[in-house]
Amino acid sequence: MAEPVRPYHHGDLRRALLDAAVVEIAERGPGSESLREVARQVGVSHAAPRHHFGDKRGLLTAVAAEGFERLAGELRAAWAATGSFLELGVAYVRFALANRAHFEVMYRPDLLRGDDPALVAAREASAALLYGPVGTVADMRAGEDPRAPAVAAWSLVHGLATLVLTGNLPGELTSDPEALTRAVARHLFPATRPAG
Amino acid sequence: MAEPVRPYHHGDLRRALLDAAVVEIAERGPGSESLREVARQVGVSHAAPRHHFGDKRGLLTAVAAEGFERLAGELRAAWAATGSFLELGVAYVRFALANRAHFEVMYRPDLLRGDDPALVAAREASAALLYGPVGTVADMRAGEDPRAPAVAAWSLVHGLATLVLTGNLPGELTSDPEALTRAVARHLFPATRPAG
DNA sequence: TGTACATCAGTGAACGCGCGTTCACTGATGTAC
DNA sequence: TGTACATCAGTGAACGCGCGTTCACTGATGTAC
Numbered sequence: 001m002a003e004p005v006r007p008y009h010h011g012d013l014r015r016a017l018l019d020a021a022v023v024e025i026a027e028r029g030p031g032s033e034s035l036r037e038v039a040r041q042v043g044v045s046h047a048a049p050r051h052h053f054g055d056k057r058g059l060l061t062a063v064a065a066e067g068f069e070r071l072a073g074e075l076r077a078a079w080a081a082t083g084s085f086l087e088l089g090v091a092y093v094r095f096a097l098a099n100r101a102h103f104e105v106m107y108r109p110d111l112l113r114g115d116d117p118a119l120v121a122a123r124e125a126s127a128a129l130l131y132g133p134v135g136t137v138a139d140m141r142a143g144e145d146p147r148a149p150a151v152a153a154w155s156l157v158h159g160l161a162t163l164v165l166t167g168n169l170p171g172e173l174t175s176d177p178e179a180l181t182r183a184v185a186r187h188l189f190p191a192t193r194p195a196g
Numbered sequence: 197m198a199e200p201v202r203p204y205h206h207g208d209l210r211r212a213l214l215d216a217a218v219v220e221i222a223e224r225g226p227g228s229e230s231l232r233e234v235a236r237q238v239g240v241s242h243a244a245p246r247h248h249f250g251d252k253r254g255l256l257t258a259v260a261a262e263g264f265e266r267l268a269g270e271l272r273a274a275w276a277a278t279g280s281f282l283e284l285g286v287a288y289v290r291f292a293l294a295n296r297a298h299f300e301v302m303y304r305p306d307l308l309r310g311d312d313p314a315l316v317a318a319r320e321a322s323a324a325l326l327y328g329p330v331g332t333v334a335d336m337r338a339g340e341d342p343r344a345p346a347v348a349a350w351s352l353v354h355g356l357a358t359l360v361l362t363g364n365l366p367g368e369l370t371s372d373p374e375a376l377t378r379a380v381a382r383h384l385f386p387a388t389r390p391a392g
Numbered sequence: 393t394g395t396a397c398a399t400c401a402g403t404g405a406a407c408g409c410g411c412g413t414t415c416a417c418t419g420a421t422g423t424a425c
Numbered sequence: 426t427g428t429a430c431a432t433c434a435g436t437g438a439a440c441g442c443g444c445g446t447t448c449a450c451t452g453a454t455g456t457a458c
Contacts, residue, residue, distance in 0.1 A: 394458105395457100395458090396456100396457090396458095397455105397456090397457090398454105398455090398456085398457100399453105399454085399455080399456095400452105400453085400454075400455090401451100401452085401453080401454095402450105402451085402452080402453095403449105403450075403451075403452095404448100404449100404450090405447105405448090405449100405450105406446105406447085406448085407445105407446085407447075407448095408444105408445100408446095409443105409444085409445095410442105410443105410444090411441105411442085411443090411444095412440105412441100412442095413439105413440085413441095414438105414439085414440075415437100415438090415439085415440095416436105416437100416438100417435105417436075417437090417438105418434100418435085418436075419433105419434085419435080419436095420432105420433085420434080420435095421431105421432085421433075421434090422430105422431090422432080422433090423429100423430090423431085423432095424428100424429090424430090424431100425427105425428090425429095
């Protein structure tokens with residue numbers, strides 16, 4: 001009946017705090033989660049996170065950076081596997097729904113340390129994975145800003161993910177988010193697609 | 197030098213509280229604004245808002261309802277004036293940027309009383325203004341869910357507004373948001389437009 | 393193999409703070425007669 | 426026109442709470458020699 005002795009050193013407290021923070025953010029909303037509650041969940045003193053993240057903003061920044069890293073990984077994989085720009089959009093929405101807390105923090109710069117190197121690098125990596133492939137599918141017009149198609153694509157999937165996450169779409173549509181994304185994204189850049 | 201006597205009754209405290217709340221939300225972020233600070237700004241005791249909104253959630257719900265009412269008004273006006281679906285999108289983005297606090301609260305259902313009658317009515321009114329006109333411009337395919345084009349359009353403008361508001365687009369693009377919206381929205385449903 | 397010492401990781405108490413809500417109250421207004 | 430009374434709108438003190446941060450500390454680990 002001896003209680004398992006919790007070692008003084010946690011082993012991977014940084015990882016554990018990030019995971020607990022994600023749960024907290026998903027439950028309470030980004031910005032409203034509590035550093036003390038996160039520490040409580042992990043079973044560690046509430047001053048412990050300081051050694052890994054400095055302060056609350058540091059923790060959220062780490063969550064956001066991790067989010068952009070994961071997103072970049074999934075976009076890269078989707079593009080490599082399918083070569084389809086539409087499937088890149090599906091991957092974006094899939095990521096947002098499966099990583100709600102990360103996604104919500106990633107786009108709340110007011111809560112983050114915007115100059116954090118890991119955050120900046122990860123964000124740029126994932127942006128590059130959108131701005132590259134979009135060239136294969138958009139029909140450009142003379143004089144148009146070349147970034148417009150990329151912004152259109154990003155807006156579409158970002159908006160769709162946001163509307164789904166905030167519960168603004170009817171349940172019949174959101175029950176199969178991938179199908180919804182395909183049905184919706186089909187209306188973007190249709191000119192370049194084979195009429196089917 | 198007599199101080200202006202503040203009358204015991206405010207006159208239009210409800211209106212004043214709503215306005216102050218909007219400023220607070222814009223500054224601190226939705227959910228992080230403080231009811232006491234709102235009352236302080238208006239120069240009224242911090243218990244006064246209770247008579248008009250019940251509690252904090254009630255105040256935010258009123259802000260959201262007002263937001264949907266204003267949005268519906270602007271969409272209606274834009275459609276009546278131009279009959280252009282693209283200009284409807286421009287109006288949506290214009291509204292979001294000009295009414296940041298309203299816009300942010302409108303899509304944070306976790307902060308609202310979702311069954312508030314005024315909120316529900318205003319939300320449905322603005323949704324109807326999108327779902328109707330979209331039929332004039334989308335090219336439907338057999339077997340497709342008829343709501344897909346509306347969701348596509350909504351996602352695009354909602355995502356664009358969100359990305360601009362969160363500072364995720366380069367400044368050169370966002371300095372003229374209406375032009376940006378037109379350049380971006382042009383890629384949606386282009387099949388039905390005159391080639392030009 | 394041992395030892396001294398620096399560094400790292402986590403503790404627990406304490407700080408000061410602002411918050412949302414409740415409560416009994418009072419001033420002002422409106423209405424019935 | 427006056428008066429009694431109900432209702433509405435706002436006050437100010439008090440409540441209990443959880444928060445982020447700081448601080449001196451201690452236990453554990455790693456490294457130089």
